[in-house]
Amino acid sequence: MTLTTPAGPALTPAGGASPAPKPGGRHRPALRRIRKRLVHLLIVLLAVTFLSFVVVDLLPGDAAVVVAGDNATPEQVQQVREDLQLDRPLLVRYVDWLGGVVTGDLGSSFRTGQPVAEALAQRIPVTFEITIVAQLLALLIAIPLAVYSAYRPGRLVDRASMTIGFGAAAMPTFVFGMVLIVLFAGGVSSILPATGYVGFFEDPLGNLRSIILPCLTLMIAEAAVYRQLLRSDMISTLQEDFILMARSKGLSARTILLRHALRPSSFSLITLSGVNIGRLLGGTVIVETLFAIPGLGQLIVQAVFNRDYMILQGALLFVAVAYVVINMLIDLLYLALDPRVRRDA
Amino acid sequence: MTPDTTTGDAVATQVPIATMAAKGKGKRIQRAGRAPIGWYVAWVWLGAVVLSAVFAPLLPLWDPAVPDYNNVFGGITPQHWLGGDTLGRDNLSRIIYGARASLLVGICAVLLGALVGGILGMLAGYFGGRTERVLALVTDVVLAFPGLVFIIALVAILGSSLTNLIIGLAILSVPTFIRLSRAATLTVAQREFVQAARAYGCKPLRIIAREIAPNVVLPVAAYGFIMIGVFIVVEGSLSFLGLGIPPPTPSWGGMIAGGRTELLNFPHISLFPAAVMFLTVLSINYIGERTRKQFEVKESNL
Numbered sequence: 051m052t053l054t055t056p057a058g059p060a061l062t063p064a065g066g067a068s069p070a071p072k073p074g075g076r077h078r079p080a081l082r083r084i085r086k087r088l089v090h091l092l093i094v095l096l097a098v099t100f101l102s103f104v105v106v107d108l109l110p111g112d113a114a115v116v117v118a119g120d121n122a123t124p125e126q127v128q129q130v131r132e133d134l135q136l137d138r139p140l141l142v143r144y145v146d147w148l149g150g151v152v153t154g155d156l157g158s159s160f161r162t163g164q165p166v167a168e169a170l171a172q173r174i175p176v177t178f179e180i181t182i183v184a185q186l187l188a189l190l191i192a193i194p195l196a197v198y199s200a201y202r203p204g205r206l207v208d209r210a211s212m213t214i215g216f217g218a219a220a221m222p223t224f225v226f227g228m229v230l231i232v233l234f235a236g237g238v239s240s241i242l243p244a245t246g247y248v249g250f251f252e253d254p255l256g257n258l259r260s261i262i263l264p265c266l267t268l269m270i271a272e273a274a275v276y277r278q279l280l281r282s283d284m285i286s287t288l289q290e291d292f293i294l295m296a297r298s299k300g301l302s303a304r305t306i307l308l309r310h311a312l313r314p315s316s317f318s319l320i321t322l323s324g325v326n327i328g329r330l331l332g333g334t335v336i337v338e339t340l341f342a343i344p345g346l347g348q349l350i351v352q353a354v355f356n357r358d359y360m361i362l363q364g365a366l367l368f369v370a371v372a373y374v375v376i377n378m379l380i381d382l383l384y385l386a387l388d389p390r391v392r393r394d395a
Numbered sequence: 396m397t398p399d400t401t402t403g404d405a406v407a408t409q410v411p412i413a414t415m416a417a418k419g420k421g422k423r424i425q426r427a428g429r430a431p432i433g434w435y436v437a438w439v440w441l442g443a444v445v446l447s448a449v450f451a452p453l454l455p456l457w458d459p460a461v462p463d464y465n466n467v468f469g470g471i472t473p474q475h476w477l478g479g480d481t482l483g484r485d486n487l488s489r490i491i492y493g494a495r496a497s498l499l500v501g502i503c504a505v506l507l508g509a510l511v512g513g514i515l516g517m518l519a520g521y522f523g524g525r526t527e528r529v530l531a532l533v534t535d536v537v538l539a540f541p542g543l544v545f546i547i548a549l550v551a552i553l554g555s556s557l558t559n560l561i562i563g564l565a566i567l568s569v570p571t572f573i574r575l576s577r578a579a580t581l582t583v584a585q586r587e588f589v590q591a592a593r594a595y596g597c598k599p600l601r602i603i604a605r606e607i608a609p610n611v612v613l614p615v616a617a618y619g620f621i622m623i624g625v626f627i628v629v630e631g632s633l634s635f636l637g638l639g640i641p642p643p644t645p646s647w648g649g650m651i652a653g654g655r656t657e658l659l660n661f662p663h664i665s666l667f668p669a670a671v672m673f674l675t676v677l678s679i680n681y682i683g684e685r686t687r688k689q690f691e692v693k694e695s696n697l
Contacts, residue, residue, distance in 0.1 A: 094535040220677035222628045373539040
């Protein structure tokens with residue numbers, strides 16, 4: 051990105067011909083676009099964190115009372131309030147917290163004293179693993195079905211997967227999770243654990259077993275939506291002239307579908323998938339509750355109920371950062387996938 | 396029904412909701428003319444749910460809130476068509492009264508969200524520039540803030556009630572409606588009739604209200620219809636987590652959650668409300684999908 055800044059040429063060794071102009075010129079609009087986006091997203095980040103401060107401040111119940119315990123005297127409560135610096139104005143606390151964040155200090159939990167960063171580090175990998183595995187599963191199922199359905203629309207595969215997809219999209223997550231529990235974890239058969247989470251490094255196989263049902267629960271509705279989206283984009287792409295061209299050259303259907311049509315058809319899918327990852331990283335609360343998985347969603351909900359402001363703030367910061375980073379990544383992916391975006395932004 | 400010739404990929408991609416984004420463009424022959432039988436089945440089902448919910452107090456039903464200790468975990472009997480729940484309350488009655496809550500939340504939240512989001516989206520699309528940038532910022536902030544935390548906080552601050560739930564869900568849906576309405580506005584903003592109105596010297600707000608709004612209402616309404624189904628599921632999920640409609644009032648999500656502990660022994664307690672919710676959302680999706688195909692907006696050429 052430094053290539054576009056006026057200081058760009060200064061970065062090249064003195065005396066050497068500046069290599070910057072050519073690529074810089076070609077990528078300039080795209081980079082300017084990214085920079086604009088970056089500024090926009092930074093403002094979003096600030097707004098979200100400040101908003102979370104306000105929301106947390108508005109929550110009824112006094113954190114100092116909660117932390118001091120039921121039998122605390124008013125003096126003790128006051129003492130706790132001063133210790134936690136809750137007596138200071140909102141804006142001061144926000145700026146203070148922001149300063150801490152910039153230096154890498156997220157504070158520590160009001161209730162347990164555990165550093166927020168540590169609490170997040172325990173929970174994020176769990177949610178991350180489930181989210182990513184579920185997304186990969188959904189794409190793995192959706193893409194072949196969508197490609198084939200677009201290739202032969204209206205045939206058996208298309209119609210069958212459309213019908214199943216319609217059903218899957220209308221099924222609430224928690225209902226599907228309950229059905230899976232009845233089928234695989236206690237009802238019809240008990241081949242998988244219904245609740246609990248085993249860390250990957252403790253027991254890889256146990257980890258796999260413990261995430262199968264949550265991932266299936268998360269995956270099903272998304273696979274349905276992805277298939278539908280990619281199928282219709284693909285059908286539009288297949289009517290383009292360059293597909294006709296490829297066909298007239300005598301290329302095989304497989305080559306046309308996978309090498310020519312898939313990439314230009316995948317933009318909506320990538321966007322939606324990215325948005326979903328961002329959303330799910332913010333907490334797969336329902337699945338976490340249903341399967342008793344110690345993920346980020348549960349941490350956030352507990353923090354709200356416990357008035358554990360520091361944990362909540364840290365978690366919300368992570369969610370907002372995830373949203374921003376994923377948005378950036380989607381933009382970059384567009385650049386990588388589509389030369390037109392690179393050119394005219 | 397005319398075969399649609401536009402695709403709405405740009406719109407669909409900005410809609411991070413688990414709805415089917417069907418866009419049946421292509422060589423596949425549209426079932427022109429008569430609608431398939433599923434269309435009628437879906438309408439009949441929806442009609443039955445809505446009518447029974449509206450006229451619930453007039454129907455010969457058991458009181459949905461009164462426990463009957465002879466009917467705890469009760470099976471299907473002539474008195475209790477769908478059995479009883481963990482407290483012996485009549486399942487059928489609770490499902491019908493639960494439909495009132497679910498439908499009320501779904502419809503009101505969508506109306507509110509579509510109204511606010513629709514207007515803001517038209518302003519953003521028509522004026523562009525700073526208005527658009529500010530609204531894009533607001534949209535991103537709402538989207539980057541976890542919806543569940545927002546709802547929990549709202550309920551904690553304002554109290555747990557149907558109204559607050561509706562307001563919360565409406566706010567969460569506003570960004571999507573802004574984007575949808577903005578995209579629809581952009582497609583008509585340069586059309587001849589808008590330019591003609593401008594040449595006449597009409598004020599911008601009048602142009603938006605008289606020229607643009609009629610063209611934006613249909614796509615927004617078609618999408619809003621699907622959102623009703625989404626919100627029924629969301630309300631169910633919240634009630635399932637114990638955060639939705641407060642317990643004595645029956646709601647589908649609450650009923651499903653209530654039967655969860657007895658899932659293996661008495662599955663019918665959860666099964667019936669789940670099935671009703673599923674069929675209702677399915678009908679809404681199906682009808683909405685067919686309708687939406689006609690009003691899709693193309694944003695990619697802007």
